[in-house]
Amino acid sequence: MGVTEELVRNILHTSFKAFDTFVVDRARDRIIDVVGCLIGGANAPGCSMIIDLVREWGGKKESTIMAHGGKIPAHNAAMVNSIMARSYDFEACNPFVDGKAYPGHISGTTVPTAVAVAEQSSASGKDLLTALILGDDLTARINAASNFTIDTGWDCTGTVNMFGATAIAGKLWGLDEYQMLNAFGIVINQLAGTMQNIFDGAHAFKLPQGFAAKAGILSAALARKGFTGVRDPLLSKYGYFALYCRTYQPEKLTKDLGKKFYADITFKPYPSCRVTHGAIDCALELVRVNEIKPEDIDEVIVDISPVGRDFAVGQPFRVGEVLQARAAFSFQYTVANALLRKNVQLEHFTDASIKDPKIMGLINKIRLNATIPPETPSAAGIKVKMRQGKEFEKRVDVAKGFGTLNPLTPAEKREKFMNNVAFSKTVPLEKAEKALSMLERIDEIDNVTRIVKLLVA
Secondary structure, rough: OOHHHHHHHHHHHHHHOOOOHHHHHHHHHHHHHHHHHHOOOOOOOHHHHHHHHHHHOOOOEEOOOEEEEEEEEEHHHHHHHHHHOOOOOOEEEEEEEEEEOOOOOOHHHHHHHHHHHHHOOOHHHOOOOOOOOHHHHHHHHHHHHHOOOOOOOOOHHHHHHHHHHHHHHHHHOOOOOOHHHHEEEHHHOOOEEEOOHOOOOOOOHHHHHHHHHHHHHHHHHHHHOOOOOOOOOOOOOOOHHHOOOOOHHHHHHHOEEEEOOOOEEEEOOOOOOOOHHHHHHHHHHHHHHOOHHHHEEEEHHHHHHEEHHOOOHHHOOOOOOOOOHHHOOOHHHHHHHHHHHOOOOOHOHHHHHHOOHHHHHHHHOOOEEEOOOOOOOOOOOEEEEEOOOOOOEEEEEOOOOOOOOOOOOOOHHHHHHHHHHHHHHHOOOOHHHHHHHOOOOOOOOOOOHHHHOOOOO
16 A cells, blocks of 8 residues: 555544544644634735635635625635635644644645535534544645745645645545545645745735635545546655655655644744744843833844745835735834834734834844754844943743743633634624634534634624
8 A cells, every 4th residue: 555545544534533632622723723813814905805706706605705704615715714814824833743843834724624615514513623633634744744944935835735625625525535545636736836925025925825725625526526636646756745845754644644643833922924923022022021112222133043034034124015914024024013012913914003104213223133043943032222222132942832832821822813803803702702612612513504604794
């Protein structure tokens, strides 16, 4: 039996009973986190254009456009919901495999895919969790085996995420082994996504994640009809690893398969690129314990890794067509915002907040130094030099929100969900509270549609 066949069998023949409490709890947290973020991103720049377009297309009423309401075909609903979830770069990230965290945003694709297909098929919460856990595990394993780094040029949300979305749709629809293998062989023809979107601050930065959700559902649907695909989409001569990876470690695909279930491990406290979070932590701590008036700051030196300096977040901040995309992927903006406003909220990534002259004045005082070792890209340090000669310094090695080392508390995760809802102004707070309560016990819910109905305007 080949590796791909082994992965297929694990997906199709693993039941909810295989998961321990920790695995289920983390999956539930990922669902809550992503659903909150997609509500928070419902009115983000560019989203109305996509929603208008899919509504113009129409089609079978299968799954709900979250927050806004209305049903459209499941693959389009998953796409739209995934794009909204990525809009503020706020959703869960960092797939954690065999003791190591990797760059990536799996959950923003897999959760909307699972919700859309579960709604379309009237699946239970336990069925949704099972498919999600297995889809996340497959995606995380492929991502880790790819030796993916953010300087490859590919955006992995548009490559590896497609396999996870395909697995989820296939699992929920009850595909057999032959169909599931073909579904993976079909989806490989749709892999894409460039990091240039982020460097250019374009609306398109969030598309690969949404396209992955759509492609996964489409591929599973075609395979269910009998359509055939590449026989070995992962390891053949022109399979995924040969085409998309500089180097790869296929042994990661099956190590402890069926025994350990991998997924995103970071829950973000701030709506910006994860690479900036260590520096944000430093800035917030400095203004919390010291009297730092922005107008008295002479210079801010931010110590970052070469990984951050060479990525989009290390570019000099400049105004572009999509201000929010520029701000969310900028060390200079996020640090200036934290120093000026002494917290970091979704409201700070609106056009009005970004154009604040006080922010722009402070940005010009921020210098980036690539002094942090590349093997610890989320570590950061800040030195604030004041005009009166005082200096304040802070360093963090593990940014807030990471796994069990510096996690968000359950209360903070719940607060994040409700803050997203409040910012969005789409879903009534009382409905959101009721939905959150149901999401917290989703394994007891007999039909996911009951939850979805609460999460619309």
